[in-house]
Amino acid sequence: MTHTNFDALPVVDISGLRSPEPTARSASAQALGRAARECGFFYATGHGLPEDLTTALILQAKSFFALPAEEKMRWYIGLSPNHRGYVPEGEETFASGTYDRKEAFDLSFDLPADDPAVLAGTPTLGPNVWPDLPGFQPAVSAYYDAALALGHTLLHGFALALGLEETYFDRYVSKPPSQLRLVHYPYLPEAVDAPGIGAHTDYECFTILLPTAPGLEVMNGAGAWIDAPPIPGAVVVNIGDMMEIFTNGELVATSHRVRKVQEERFSFPLFYTCDYHTVVEPLSPFVSPTRPARYPALVAGDHLYAQTAQSFTYLKQRLQRGDLRLPDGARALSSFGQEARAK
Numbered sequence: 001m002t003h004t005n006f007d008a009l010p011v012v013d014i015s016g017l018r019s020p021e022p023t024a025r026s027a028s029a030q031a032l033g034r035a036a037r038e039c040g041f042f043y044a045t046g047h048g049l050p051e052d053l054t055t056a057l058i059l060q061a062k063s064f065f066a067l068p069a070e071e072k073m074r075w076y077i078g079l080s081p082n083h084r085g086y087v088p089e090g091e092e093t094f095a096s097g098t099y100d101r102k103e104a105f106d107l108s109f110d111l112p113a114d115d116p117a118v119l120a121g122t123p124t125l126g127p128n129v130w131p132d133l134p135g136f137q138p139a140v141s142a143y144y145d146a147a148l149a150l151g152h153t154l155l156h157g158f159a160l161a162l163g164l165e166e167t168y169f170d171r172y173v174s175k176p177p178s179q180l181r182l183v184h185y186p187y188l189p190e191a192v193d194a195p196g197i198g199a200h201t202d203y204e205c206f207t208i209l210l211p212t213a214p215g216l217e218v219m220n221g222a223g224a225w226i227d228a229p230p231i232p233g234a235v236v237v238n239i240g241d242m243m244e245i246f247t248n249g250e251l252v253a254t255s256h257r258v259r260k261v262q263e264e265r266f267s268f269p270l271f272y273t274c275d276y277h278t279v280v281e282p283l284s285p286f287v288s289p290t291r292p293a294r295y296p297a298l299v300a301g302d303h304l305y306a307q308t309a310q311s312f313t314y315l316k317q318r319l320q321r322g323d324l325r326l327p328d329g330a331r332a333l334s335s336f337g338q339e340a341r342a343k
Contacts, residue, residue: 011231015047036251040218041254043234049143057140102258107144140180151178155272176275180271182266187263210268213261215258246286298331
């Protein structure tokens, strides 16, 4: 598939995915599928995320990012053995070599230190780190749990939209390292019309994004950048690399970026992914003699880790020193999506 020459993101009511009636779930799934095939990005209404959880998340993010820089660096992500914590401005770079004007706080599926996968030294798996701010951990954890549950619902919707059994993908998500990022774009009165985050695709299956202000742009099928401002009561959902591979390109990861805007902006993406050791490859329903597999297999967690290690300064320094190495078969940044196809 290639995306259409859309000039706005479609709006999909996904409330039917939670219906006990199969016909209602199927109808929502088909609408979801059309948007995913044509744009790879859509607004999702009827998502069921409680407003009190989103409000509490935003308030806690504002409290944390208002702390002095030296205080936030107590939880610097480079101090974590499993990539959790504070990301200062300039820590990340993209395929273009540019860095973005943002800071973030990263967390993921919270596994205890004595979990067998953690004891085995599996990259990125393990416990979260939490700032000692009153109410931060419960508020952020509650939102994470709700967003992850929404991801499970969407996963069923994608399966139905693809003509698969509703629970087809469940085998891949027993304890997925799905990351939640709390992202802060500071107020920049001198901001000019230039990229705030470079063009990229998301590495995982799909992303659920809660933004507070404009800035997001999405590449359409003609290679043009389309504004995707927030819609009250909606979250933004987009296809990632792993779903592109699973469907052998029927769904395509959509390149997107963030523009610099003259207002403070918060953004909360939940990157929904598979269990670390899941082998991601084109599924048999999407492969035939006339449509051979277009993608070599990769390991879900290795792909996520490799992309992360090529983006974060502290990990790139460890690569250069030889303290770690990329997994076998690691892909370069920007290896998927419309932008990659246009290279």
